[in-house]
Amino acid sequence: SxxxxxxxxxxxxxxxxxxxxxxxxxxxxxxxxxxxxxxxxxxIENRLISVKDKNITRLIGKNIPREDVFTILENLEIAIVRKEAETFTVSVPPYRVDVLQEADVVEEILRIYGFNNIELTEIAGTAYLAEFPEKDSNKFKRALGSQLVGNGFYEILTNSLTNVAYQQKHNLTFTGTPVEMLNKLSEEQGILRQTMLFTGLEVCAYNINRKQKDLKLFEFGKIYWKNESGEDVTKRYTEEERLALYMSGNTETENWQAKSKAVTYYDLAQQVVQLLDKVNLENLKQEKLDDPLFEYGMKLMKGNKEIGKLGKVKTSLTKDFGIKQEIFYADLNTALLFRSANPKFVVQEVPKFPEVRRDLSLVLDKQVTFDEIRTLVLNTEKKLVKEIIAFDVYEGDKIPAGKKAYALGFTLLDESKTLTDDEIEKVMTRLMGAFEGKMGAVIRK
Structure with missing residues (x-):
């Protein structure tokens, strides 16, 4: 009791x-x-505890007169047996088993003095409260989860133990080496997972085999690996928080207004972009993905660190699970995403002057990505170009081999005045010159 x-x-x-x-x-x-x-x-004699005046002030946050401190302690039957200039010694009776050290004595003083009598200092005042509450990783994950649920996703929870055969069959290697269980329940659960993909594919296969083919799933989990070179045993093992997204089948159920539409890579990319917008992530770069788990895809970089990757899972992997339909998968580093997120947002006045839309069609090398196009546009005209979209991409008849045609839409805006036709033409001329000079583009007129 x-x-x-x-x-x-x-x-x-x-x-x-x-x-x-x-x-x-x-x-x-x-x-x-x-x-x-x-x-x-x-x-068993009384415990003698030495207490420093400066520690009382430091822990409580207020300078309480010595006389008040002594009165509080004596009323608690804690005797003052020795007094010195900056310290004093108390005698604590054996029945006070909760008072064992200096901090416990200070707690007793504060308890009787009253928390309500401790005023906020400048350190713990408005400057501190301005950043309160601090960023909470669990709250952060709940916000991301709510966003996904609102977009029709279902959360799953899988086992951290997986089958090493999944990666051995395809000669896959990941960061570090697998953490193998000493007391295995079975070979199917012999190691801690190094990727979220395999356990997620098991869930996809389970649902597809039961006629649930339209899937939008997500999972918060961890991956694990062992660092063989780690001298300190505490640093020999690493675990990393991840967010995995899976999409397959059709995006919407067929109805009288529209036919069903198969999920594509861009549907998954749209979900990831919405998550990144949710956390206000800035200065993000997109790079082409070269990963043995994916047939194609993209990786997201924040500086030199990888925030995540997304793409179409290799057919050879999905076949191992008996899956005959395409699986699109995104893997995000939740911890890095949390640290990189910017909780602050900027409010600005609605523009008073009208926007202008100009379209441009050009033929480029097939290897050129839209991210490279956007980067070139912003480097050429960052002030007036507010948005750039690709509303059509075409490969085929009348387009040379190894090329593709982009139809781009540019939104121009000067927040200080209405743009004139001459200013608009100068911007578009600069952009066309940049496309032709730096990307070897052919402008279609």
């Missing part, structure tokens, strides 16, 4: 025994037959 959790005073034994004997004599008519025999060779 809580009463005995807090401990009892061993020096109360004789007193309690005498009190019990008197009650037996008074109430039950008993007689006291002998004196007390007390075998107590090593008596």
């Amino acid at each position: 809580f009463r005995f959790e807090r401990g009892t005073d061993p020096n109360m034994t004789v007193y309690a025994l005498k009190r019990a004997a008197l009650l037996i004599k008074e109430i039950a008519g008993g007689t006291i037959s002998s004196d007390v025999v007390d075998v107590y060779p090593n008596k």
Whole structure:
């Protein structure tokens, strides 16, 4: 019980025994037959604890007069046995089993003095509260999860243990080496996973085999690996938080207004972009993905660190799970995403002047990505170009081999005045010159 959790005073034994004997004599008519025999060779004495005045002020956040401190302690039956210039020593009775060190004495002082009597200092005032509450990783994940659920995703939870055969069959290697279980329940659960993909594919296969083919799933989990070169055993093992997204089948159920549409890579990319917009992630770069798990895809970089990757899972992998339809998969580093997120947002006035839309069609090498196009546009005209979109991409008849045609839409805006036709033409001329000079583009007119 809580009463005995807090401990009892061993020096109360004789007193309690005498009190019990008197009650037996008074109430039950008993007689006291002998004196007390007390075998107590090593008596527990009061604890002596040294307390520094500066530590009281540091821990409480306020300078409490010594006289008030002494009064509080003496009323708690904690005697002051020695006083010095900056320290004093107290004698704590054995029944106070919760007062063992200096911090406990300070806590007793604060408890009686009252939290309500501690004013906010400049450190713990508005400057501190301006950043309160601090970023909470669990709240961060709940916000991402709510966003995905609102977009029709279902959360799954899979086992961190997986089958090493999944990666051995395709000769896959990941960061570090697998963490193998010493006491395996089975070979199918022999190692800690190094990727979220395999356990997620098991869930996809389970649902598809039961006629649930339109899938939008996500999972928060961890991956693990062992660093063989780690000298310190505490640094030999690493775990990393991840967010995995899976999409397959059709995006919407077929209805009288529209036919069903198969999920594509761009549907998954749209979900990832919405998540990144949600956390206000800035200065993100997109790079072409070269990963043995994917047939094609893209990786997202923040500086020299990889935030995540997304793409179409290799058919050879999905076949191992008996899956005959395409699986699109995104893997995000949740911890890095959390640290890189910018919780602040900027509010600005709605533009008073009209936007202008101009379209441009050009033929480029097939290897050129839209991200490279956007980077070139912003480097050429960052002030007036507010948005760039690709509303059509075409390969085929009338387009040379190894080329593809982009149809681009540019939104131009000057927040200080209305753009003139001459200014608009100058911007578009600069952009066309940049496309022709730096990308070898052919402008289609």
